[in-house]
């Protein structure tokens with residue numbers, strides 16, 4: 001374990017505005033190696049919506065990939081593209097189902113909240129109306145921000161060919177619709193490409209430790 005790596009991430013997503021429901025969801029997903037990506041997606045929705053993201057949008061951002069934490073989900077093959085609709089739809093529907101079931105177990109969550117969160121999670125890969133496009137864009141921005149080490153790991157370990165990981169990053173960029181999101185994307189897209197190509201600190205990281213940190217509520221919220 002590298003204390004200094006952990007130091008870089010400790011408290012990065014501390015946010016006094018996290019609601020009781022959001023904190024419960026973070027407890028639920030603690031240990032998921034994409035928890036950092038989920039927290040970052042929520043943070044991006046706040047930055048991308050002038051005047052503030054709705055509670056439903058923030059919550060959907062925080063849980064949109066939840067299904068990947070629970071075994072049995074869909075998976076692509078090395079032959080399928082990252083934008084393969086069979087995979088994207090299966091992933092989005094399974095996440096929406098898992099999130100809805102969890103929300104129904106929580107006390108006092110309005111039906112309208114559950115239905116809107118479900119719709120947003122279902123749309124997070126494909127966008128739709130203004131708010132749904134923001135969620136899709138926030139997912140892309142957060143991917144560049146928080147999962148560049150995973151892109152490097154995929155390519156470096158040989159799990160996926162470089163070309164396919166490049167294609168994933170390109171797809172995450174080109175699907176962005178809101179201008180404000182594209183303005184924020186280019187720099188961090190380039191940084192993620194540098195990570196993928198082993199041109200920055202990611203190549204020196206202990207990736208096992210990086211993965212642990214990415215799933216640690218304690219580290220990310222600075223508890």
Ligand SMILES: [Fe+2]
Nearest residue numbers: 037064065139
């Ligand atoms: Fe995501």
